Amino acid sequence: MSKNKLVLIDGNSIAYRAFFALPLLNNDKGVYTNAVYGFTTMLLKVIEEEAPTHMVVAFDAGKTTFRHKTFNEYKGGRQKTPPELSEQFPLIRELLDAFKIKRYELEQYEADDIIGTLSKQSNSDEWDVKVITGDKDLLQLVGDNVTVALTRKGITDVDTYDLQHVEERYGLTPEQIIDMKGLMGDSSDNIPGVPGVGEKTAIKLLKEYGTVENVLESIEKISGKKLKEKLEEHKELAEMSKKLATIDQDAPIDVKLDHCDFHQEFSEDVIKLFKELGFNSLLAKYDSEAAEEAEKPAEEIKYDILDEITEEELGSNGAIVIECLEENYHNGDILGFGVVNEKGNYFIPTDIALKSDTLIAWLEDGEIEKYTSDAKQAIVSLAWKGIHLRGVTFDALIASYLLNPSESSHDIPSIASRLGLNAVSSDEAVYGKGAKQKVPDQDMLSEHIVRKASMLQAVVPKLQESIKKNEQDDLFYNLEMPLSLVLGKMEQQGVQVDVKRLEDMGTELEEQLKKIETKIYELVGTEFNINSPKQLGEILFEKLQLPAIKKTKTGYSTSADVLEKLKDKHEVVEEILFFRQLGKLNSTYIEGLLKVVNRETEKIHTRFNQALAQTGRLSSIDPNLQNIPIRLEAGRKIRQAFVPSEKDWVMFASDYSQIELRVLAHIAQDEKLIDAFNNELDIHTKTAMDVFHVSEDEVTSDMRRQAKAVNFGIVYGISDYGLSQSLGITRKEAGQFIQRYFESFPGVKQYMDDIVQQAKQDGYVTTMLNRRRYLPEITSRNFNLRSFAERTAMNTPIQGSAADIIKKAMVSMAERLKAEGLQTRMLLQVHDELIFEAPKEEIEILERIVPDVMEQAIQIDVPLKVDYSYGDTWYDAK
Incomplete structure (x- = not known):
């Protein structure tokens, strides 16, 4: 006769874990769904792996239980349930009803007691019981036919405990878990235990004496004066704590096992709820109709390819996609234009677009509202064609970044997917990746661009609503949006490079490297490949007999941290470290910078990442000008190659002091x-x-x-x-x-x-300007993750607020330069530093207005202090 399989789920515990394991998600109605989604994935995994014949999800009925009569402070000090989680419990209950899974709660009792009572009822050979929880207290229920699955990381990674596993982990029986809690207490439930007795001591005592009662009766036999005193003084606490930790397996529940049968049906109610919640990926996986729908080609989209452009077609507002491959937009390499508005869907080939005075006038009209998927990219790519994009009122990339800072992609296909609107192929699917990247035929290209513009039009209202709900309107509209325009101008402007000076530096470094190389060979008495970790390891640890601090699978470790510890052991180590530093300078910065100089302008046009760092900090790539190593004088000298682009101008640098x-x-x-x-x-x-x-x-x-x-x-x-x-x-x-x-x-x-x-x-935590960073690992049981x-x-509100301040300064600085009618140009932002190029005659004004703007960017309770200097090169402006 086959056994019945009963799965008992600790509803509150799993809901809490699901909530904190996932970033805050909401559906298109703005309802938070992350706890429901996490709970659902756990539920589906359990159904698939356990194939239960019976299921019950138990919930706590309220804050007060019978245990509070014993100890009024039971579970005292617990944080109030976040409202974003509280509002998801009704949805979890609705989900269980849709699955026709029995749920139960009982006044004055906890979910543990319901689970304990049902596990006792099913204590026979006819039943196989699995308990799913995040609470170790339930390990006391483990028995011949009862296993407990403890969630470990998130909600789907679990450790399953049977009698043997409990013994291996604690050296105790499941019944003794109660005694262990009696002695050591439980801070999460505010069970006091015996002060000063931890898990290790509790287990040691129980291995010798068996129970709390036996321990207390045998205090005189226990070694250790302090431990004896603690046990003697806190006898009552130990007995009370054991009582509090004991699950009531005879709770007066009215639910019977035969009421809890479960049939694995993916009913219409479940499908309907998934649709309402926006669980599209789960729909596609478990609903055959949805799966078929996902496999169908996307619905046909009607659009016109314009060879003549009229004002009527462009309309008074609309979504515009100016399509470029990411690495090519600095060349103004535009693949095509997609425009979607109330008039229709349009694709405009690049050659026609750039010759159309009507389109150019529309793009440059600041009164016409435009939505884009990446304002900075659009601004820069058009600027290379002499067109000045104005009137951008919404940037989907920036909005998505503020709402989901941990996500790596904020392009239209990714945003649409996160919002449950899978109607756009990814750029990678259309263009390919890396060396295989290529532009498809005109039909495929035009359809992809128009689909992106259409989806952009669709996602903007949803993003606007979420920004408003998060109270990030000011951050988005008054800081990040204006900043994208400022950064676009900076990227297109670029910074002038003295190519000859860079090349000379490379020659100097090569000569210096040869001298160090010779010195290293003299010090060790032989020639070898200094850049080979294997050969270097043999020299250091076998020939010179230096202590081997760390070994890897392939041999001795010669990493920087290892060499730093060996500096005082032999003179050659310092030389090797210096050789490596100069070698990296030459290959990464000298040769690297020379490769990215625009040969037409003789400038470097770095790309600023505005939607990458979770702290809100800007970074730069192609090349990364924020990483030039200035602690090393040879690295700092690289800044000598960055010069003004105009005659009789100077470089002006200003930076926040200890911001x-x-x-x-x-x-x-x-x-x-x-x-x-x-x-x-x-x-x-x-x-x-x-x-x-x-x-x-x-x-x-x-x-x-x-x-x-x-x-x-x-x-x-x-x-x-x-x-x-x-x-x-x-x-x-x-x-x-x-x-x-x-x-x-x-x-x-x-x-x-x-x-x-x-x-x-x-x-999550927020900065002074309400930038958010979600921290799902903050409640993890994994010590390192937590x-x-x-x-x-601790550091995000500080780093993020500092980032907000310098961003605000950049926006205000651009406005001030324009208001003062100055020729000065803002070129770079490097951490807490702003770099300008300016005519010498404007320096006196800059000395006045730059500190003023930067120090007044945001008012805080201490003065912001700005240092500034100027010179013929970036190096001299130090």
């Missing part, structure tokens, strides 16, 4: 930090004074160096290990240093504790 520390002072509201900045004290000296308890004249350079490391480290959530590595001190010393820092600046410590708790509650998320929660 992130100033933002930290404001956000943390730490009185000492605020006072230090308001009184214009050297913040690193001030930190050294407070941490080392010395007067200003007693602060040594080494003390200031350590204080500087911890100041900047704190911004990035540095650990004792990280600080010990950067300062070359022991981990214990670093830990003490951080502790003294927090004692000196309690506001900072309070901020860090509060922001982590806030992130756990909300699932720690990273906690550090990210």
Whole structure:
């Protein structure tokens, strides 16, 4: 006789895990669905893998249970359920009803008790029981016919416990899990346990004495004076904690096992709900009609190919796609134009578009509202053709980035897919990838571009609604949108390069590398390939007998961190490190920059990524001008090759001083930090004074160096290990240093504790201008994932607010330059620095207006400070 398979699901536990495992998602009605989606994927996986004949999902009925009579503070201190999750519980219940899965809750009892009672009812050879939960308490239910699947990462990665696994993991029986909780407590449920007794001690005691009661009766036999005292003093707490942790397996439930039968039907109710929730990928997988629909070719789209363009066809507003391959838009290599408006759908071939005065006038008319899928790309590609795009009121790429900062792609096909509108092929599907990339025939090209424009028109209202719901209107319309226009102008303008100087630098570096190479050979007594890790490892660790710090599968590790630790062991190590640095400078920066100089303009036109970093920071590629290594003098000298593009002009550089520390002072509201900045004290000296308890004249350079490391480290959530590595001190010393820092600046410590708790509650953190970063790993049981998320929660509001400030300064600076009628051009943004080129006669004005604009970009409780300088090259403007 085959067994019945009963699956019991801890509804609250799985819903919580699903909510925090996924970023906030909402359907086209703006309803949050991430917890429902995660719960659904778990449910479908369980149905597929377990093939249950019976199912029950148990929920907690309310905040108060019978356990509160024993201990009023039971589950006290728990964060309030985020409203974004609360509103999804009715949808989860609706989902279960659609699947015809029995759900149950009981006043004064928890889901654990319902599951425990049902598992006891099914304790016979006729039943095979599987419990799905994220709560270790339920391990006490494991038995001959009961296994417990504990969610590990997210909701679909689980550890399944049977009797053997419980024994292997804890060395205890399932019944003793209750005793373990009695001794060690459980912070998540606010079960006190015996103070000072952890899991290790609890398990050791139970292996010897079996139960809490036996432990308490045998206190005199237990070794360790302190442990004896704790057990004696907290006997009642231990007994009460065991009682609180014990699942009631005789709860007065009225649900019977034969009421819980489950038939695996993908009913119309499920399909209807999936459609309402926007679960299109699940529909395609589990609904045959939806799957057939997905396999069908996209619906035919009607459009006109224009060879003559009239104002009537272009309309008074519309969505426009100016199609370029990503790496070619700086050449003005436009593949075609797609325009969709209330009049119709149009494709305009490039050669016709660029000759049409009507279209050009429409593009340049700032009164005509236009939606684009990438405003910056459109601006730059048209600028190369002498056309100045105006009137862009919505950029779908930027909107998608603000709403989903962790996503890697924000093109129209990706946005449409995320919104459940799979009506556009990906660019990769149409053009190919990498070396195989090519432009398709005219029919395929025109249809793809028009489909993108049509989908752009469709997604804009949905994106607008989400931006408004997230209260990001100001961030989007008044900062990011204007910034895309500023960046477009900067990209098209480019920065002049002295090619001859760059080439000379390359020659100088080659000569220097040869000298170092010769010196290395002399020091080791033989020639070898310095760039070969294998040969270098043999020289260092076999010939020279240096201590091998790390080994890899292929031999000795010669990574930079290994060599840094060997610097004092042999003179050659320093030379090898220097050789590597100069080699990288030459290949990556000298040769790399020469490859990307535009031969017509003799300028470098870097591309700014506005929709990449989750903190909101800008980055640059092709080439990355933010990564030129300036700590090394040879690297800093590369900036000598960047010069003004006009005669008698100079390079003008301005940068924020310690902007992130100033933002930290404001956000943390730490009185000492605020006072230090308001009184214009050297913040690193001030930190050294407070941490080392010395007067200003007693602060040594080494003390200031350590204080500087911890100041900047704190911004990035540095650990004792990280600080010990950067300062070359022991981990214990670093830990003490951080502790003294927090004692000196309690506001900072309070901020860090509060922001982590806030992130756990909300699932995200925000900057001063309401930029969001989602942190699904903040509640992970995986220590490394959770720690990273906690550090990210601490530093994102600081880094992100600093990024917002410099972006605001760029937008305001562009407006000010125009208002003052200056010829000065903004060329680059490098971290906290803005680079301009300017006529010498405008320098006096810039010295006045640049600090004014940058320091007033956003008002905070400490002054923003800007340093500036100018010279004949970027290097001289330091």
